[in-house]
Amino acid sequence: QGKYYRYEDAELHLKPYQKPYPPLWFPTSNRESIDFTARHGYHTALLAPMAECKPLFEQYREVWERHKNDAGRHNAHVAAPYLARTQHIVIAETDAEAQRLGLEAHQRWASRIHHLMHKVGRPEHHKTDPHAPDSVQPLVAGSPRTVLEKVQAMLDLTSANYRAFLQRGNAEAKAAGGQVLNRGAAWGRRSSTIRAHSLRR
Numbered sequence: 001q002g003k004y005y006r007y008e009d010a011e012l013h014l015k016p017y018q019k020p021y022p023p024l025w026f027p028t029s030n031r032e033s034i035d036f037t038a039r040h041g042y043h044t045a046l047l048a049p050m051a052e053c054k055p056l057f058e059q060y061r062e063v064w065e066r067h068k069n070d071a072g073r074h075n076a077h078v079a080a081p082y083l084a085r086t087q088h089i090v091i092a093e094t095d096a097e098a099q100r101l102g103l104e105a106h107q108r109w110a111s112r113i114h115h116l117m118h119k120v121g122r123p124e125h126h127k128t129d130p131h132a133p134d135s136v137q138p139l140v141a142g143s144p145r146t147v148l149e150k151v152q153a154m155l156d157l158t159s160a161n162y163r164a165f166l167q168r169g170n171a172e173a174k175a176a177g178g179q180v181l182n183r184g185a186a187w188g189r190r191s192s193t194i195r196a197h198s199l200r201r
Contacts (some may be wrong), residue, residue: 039061082162102141
């Protein structure tokens with residue numbers, strides 16, 4: 001509504017001003033969305049048990065290979081999509097301290113991701129036990145060296161080609177992570193098995 005025009009229930013179909021527009025991401029926990037994201041070449045980040053990620057990424061790669069030259073793809077300006085798995089990581093000076101901080105932060109996250117389900121009396125839709133092998137978000141916590149080894153094992157198991165570190169948790173966990181994250185990155189640059197940025201296969 002303005003000085004000269006008034007519209008109600010008007011649908012606006014705006015195209016991005018930037019050409020090409022920034023690469024599009026389509027994070028998902030829905031297995032049925034893989035074909036759609038792959039056809040359009042979206043970067044994706046799965047919220048799924050680790051053992052389920054590799055077959056889903058293989059499905060994505062097969063579909064993307066068949067459709068990568070199709071006209072009208074939403075992410076056609078991206079030459080090689082990133083395939084990631086969401087992962088919370090807590091780093092501290094020692095493994096024990098990281099586990100303590102990590103469990104506290106993980107419990108807060110799990111209570112929030114299930115909040116609406118609990119509110120309407122529905123069962124939890126994701127398994128979030130921090131130590132269960134079929135959890136969608138098992139806890140990865142430890143010293144910089146321990147975490148880098150765990151991240152490499154995760155990448156080997158899932159065949160993900162991209163990783164991103166996010167600081168999460170309360171102020172104490174963020175402070176501890178911030179103090180040692182640079183040490184972990186420096187160790188990672190020296191490592192021959194974990195590269196510093198994206199990992200491609």
